[in-house]
Amino acid sequence: MGAIEQGGYRFKVEYSVLLQRGGLHVYKDGEFIQEIEFTFEGESPESEQLEALVNSFLETHPHDESFI
Numbered sequence: 416m417g418a419i420e421q422g423g424y425r426f427k428v429e430y431s432v433l434l435q436r437g438g439l440h441v442y443k444d445g446e447f448i449q450e451i452e453f454t455f456e457g458e459s460p461e462s463e464q465l466e467a468l469v470n471s472f473l474e475t476h477p478h479d480e481s482f483i
């Protein structure tokens with residue numbers, strides 16, 4: 416899975432199939448902002464789940480509308 420760029424932020428996904436846990440690392444202008452932890456089932460997180468995490472983050476954080 417590649418990085419997701421939205422709202423002026425870059426989201427990088429890391430996960431462990433063995434632990435069924437992951438982290439969505441949030442960056443802005445190359446600077447680490449925070450990690451959003453999540454759990455999932457199967458071989459990898461579903462794209463819909465990641466999209467929901469990104470959207471939830473963007474709803475609560477200011478972002479640059481020109482990037483959407």
